[in-house]
Every structure is written in structure tokens, then in C-alpha cells.
Amino acid sequence: MDDQQLTRYAIAAKQGDREAAATFVRATQRQVWQLLRHLTDARSGEDLTQECYLRAFSALPSFRGDSSARTWLLAIARRVAADHLRRRRRRPRVADHEDWVGAADRAQPRGLPGMTDNYALRTALDELDPARREAFVLTQVLGLSYEETAGVCGCRIGTVRSRVSRARTDLADALRTETPPGRASPG
Template sequence: MISVLPASRESRAAADASATAWALAARGGDPDAADRFVRALHGDVLRYVTYLSGDPQTAHDLTQDTFARALGSLHRYEGRASARTWLLSIARRAVADHLRRAAVRPRIADTVDWETALERAQPPGLPGFEDGVALFDLLDTLSDERREAFLLTQVVGLSYEETAGFTGCPVGTVRSRVSRARAAMERLLREAETPGALAA
């Protein structure tokens, strides 16, 4: 399970500055900088596409697709936004394209009960597995806007200002969405812990 605790603002700003510098150096043809750029932001992209797609099975493919797209269009990157913000916007498009393709593709399974087979294929003994499932379930209850604001600020670690720029809405709206997402998830957790809910 990947940690969902965001880094401090200072360390995140330093990491963003480094990643942006590596992206600009990679744009100039430095292969070592390209490798550092990918390594620095791989975890953020993987977390983001996992939550956006809701499909951990294809998250690594979507992450590779995101970096392939980014490296292919690096010559157009000018550093106006941080490399992470730029990369996450590419990841968002990659997931959207994947979901559009999946919606029109026929689903084929070699078993009648493919959902149970998929659940059994997951490694339930991993530390934090139950917590990860619970987080996925809670996130699924949120509206798309609140889920995205929560993920970008609390999971990926963007500031409210960066998230506002990324999503194209005011900072106050981002703060409101995150606050409401937290309140909704806390309420659901409290309800799940009541004796009546446990008995059910």
C-alpha cells in the first residue's frame, strides 16, 4: 500500500522545483535528467491514475502511457507550471482516453463469475489492504469534483493553489470541496462504527 500522507509544503516545493528542472534539462536532451524526472514523479502519477481509473490492475499501464505521452511532448514544455502539475494533466487525459476506450470495448472473461475470480486474485494479506479497500469505498461515495480535489491535495500532495490551477476553479472552491469530502467520509466512518451498523 502506498502512503497517502502528503509531504511538508517545503519539501514538496523543493521536490517540485527539482522535477521541473529535470524536465527542462530532459527537454534539452539530457537522458539522465529524463530518468530523474520519471523517478521523481512516478509515485504521484501512479497514485493519481489508480484513484482516477478505479482500476489498480491497469494503473501501471496508465502510468507508463502518461510518461510516454509526456516524454513525447516534452519539447513543448516551457516550465510555466510545475512539472508535476503538467504531468498530472497528461495523466488525467490518459485515464479519460482509457475509460472512453473501455466503455466501447466488449468485456470477455473465461469464467462465469469473473468478479469473484478477480477478488481472489488480489493479495489480501498485504499490510494495509483492508484500509486501502475502505479508502476506495469511501472515495467512491464522493462526487467527482470532491474526489478529485481530495485526491490532489491529500493523496498527491498538491497545494490548494496548485489544485485550483490544475482543475480550473477558484482556491475557495477547492478548499470547500476538500472540507466537504473530509466531512462526508468522517460521517460515513462514524456511521460504520456504530453498534447497529456492525450488527447489520
Template sequence: MITSALPVSADPRSKRESADASATAWALAARTGDTEAVEHFVRALHRDVLRYVSYLCADPQAAEDLAQDTFLRALGSLHRFEGRSSARAWLLSIARRAVIDGFRRAAVRPQQYDCPDWELAVERAQREDVPGFDDGIVLLDLLGTLSDERREAFVLTQMLGLSYQEAAVVSGCPVGTVRSRVARARAALMELVV
């Protein structure tokens, strides 16, 4: 039986590594059909997957569907997960493919919108009573100025806390490229903030 208790640590990196090890253990246990392990696996990584697809797709309404699609894909191919990487990196790479497939589906299905002022309709649909709402809007605007590759590398490493190696696995590019993208993203954001 796998325990969900994690050792207490002051170092955020070791805390994340411990959480990754625990999620990977849950994934490996879930491979054998342990329903409790599946539940723990999903709970452990749902928030990270949701945050990641939210930043990639920039559509809050589609994010939950994409996160669900990610977990459906992952659970369907869990029997092939061998634990060579962390379950988190493996799952985020599946999430990335789910978002890309979502873009492809949307591209072949153009949608018409009847509202003459769609930007105003979008602004009215957003909740403003949430603490940190304005900061989140500013952050989204700042991240929106970055190229897709730099934004993805920045979000994976700086916001989701993945190591550069894990971000490289998720992005499908060399570690040096991830480092370069993050450095350039930081420099671009600093120019905008200062």
C-alpha cells in the same frame, strides 16, 4: 549539471516545494535531450503519477499502463513544457487526461466476463499479505462514497500533497472550487468515520 541533492528541511511543505522545483528543473533539462535528466524526471514523479491514476481509475491492473501512457505523452510533448507551473502539476494534468481517455476507450469497447460471481473473483485476486491492506480497503471504500470531483480534489491535496492552486490547474477548475470540494469531502468522510 543539476544536482539531485535536496536541502534538508523539517517542514513537509518546503520539502515538497523543493522536490517540485527539482523535478521541474529536471523536466526543463530533459527538454534539451539530456537522457540523464529524463531518467531523473521520471523517477522523481513516477510514484505520484501512479498513485493519482490508481485513485482516478480504481483499477490496479490498469494503473501501471495509464502511468506509462502519461509518461509517454509527457515525454512526447516535453519540448512544449516551459516551466510556468511545476512539472508535477503539468504531469498530473496529463495523467488526468490519460485516465479520461482510458475511460472513453473502455466505454466504446464493452467487455464480457464469464465468471458468475465476479465480486468473489476480484476479492480472491487481491493480495492480503501486504501491511496496511485492510486500511487501504477501508480508505478506498470511504473515498468511493465521495463524488468524483470531491474525491479527485481530496486525493490531489490531502494524499498527494499538491497545493490548492496546483490541484486547480490539474482539475481545470478555479481554486475556490477545489477548496470547497476538499472541505465537503472532509466533512463527508468525518461523518462516515465518526
């Protein structure tokens, strides 16, 4: 669904049209979930997606439609992710079963049956600088334009281009050397 149609649904939802609200959620839910999953973690993605829509529908009365509803919604999702990460840093984490499973998976040597390039890419993405990961996911995974991404991130288009370029370089280096991005390799 194109941005103009999404914006029309958001404005109709603002005016009380429940069907338009449901259509808006169905049309955007996957992108919101993907962004939140990539900016935080897979376990938090669904809960944060719900939180994003709660915030969006609370803020809907102030949505004027000056920008696309998709850009507006993804900016809210970005703030939900930032708030989640900030809360998580303040709270001590207790190890759970999934932490042990993840640690065991990471300890496995590469190239064994069952180890996929997807796992290596996901690990490399997780290790990217957060601003670079955000720009990369928005443009390369979700397919937003650089202009839309700049609107979501609240920065200039040139900054988005730079972040995406550096993210590509970091990912290529990490996948080539299996050294997580942002971490110095010896030599």
C-alpha cells in the same frame, strides 16, 4: 525533490539530457501512479502511468516551464485517467476473476478478521464523485497545495477547497454509516 528542481530536470530532458529524463521519471512516478490508481483502478495504474509518460515526453517540446513540471505532469495524468474512463464506458465489460473476488469481498460483513479500515476507506473513495475524489487525492494523498491542485484540475482554488471539504464530509458519512458516498441512505 522540490518543484523547481523537477522543472529543471524536465527542461534538461527537453534539451535531450537522458539522465535528466530518467531522474524526472524516478522522482514523479510514484505520485503519477497513485493519482491514476485512485482516479481509475489499481489494475490500470501501471499501464496508465506508462501512457502518461509517453504523452508527457511527446509533449515535452512544448513545455515552457511557466508552471511547475509536477503540475504539468499531473494534469497530463488527469487527462490520461479521463480518457481511460471514457474508453471503458464505451466498451462492454466482461467479468473476470478479479471482479468475482471483489464482489465476494464486498459481500462479506464488516468486522470479520481480515477486513480492514483501509478496505472501507478505499471503497468509500471509489464511490466519491470523480471531481471530489480527484481533488481529495491530489491534496490529501499526494500532498499538493490547493493552488497546485487548481492548476492540475484547471479550476479555481475555491473550487478545490469546496471539493475537498465535500469529499471529507462524504467520506466521514460513508465510513460512519457504511453507505457509499453519493448514494442516498433511507430516512
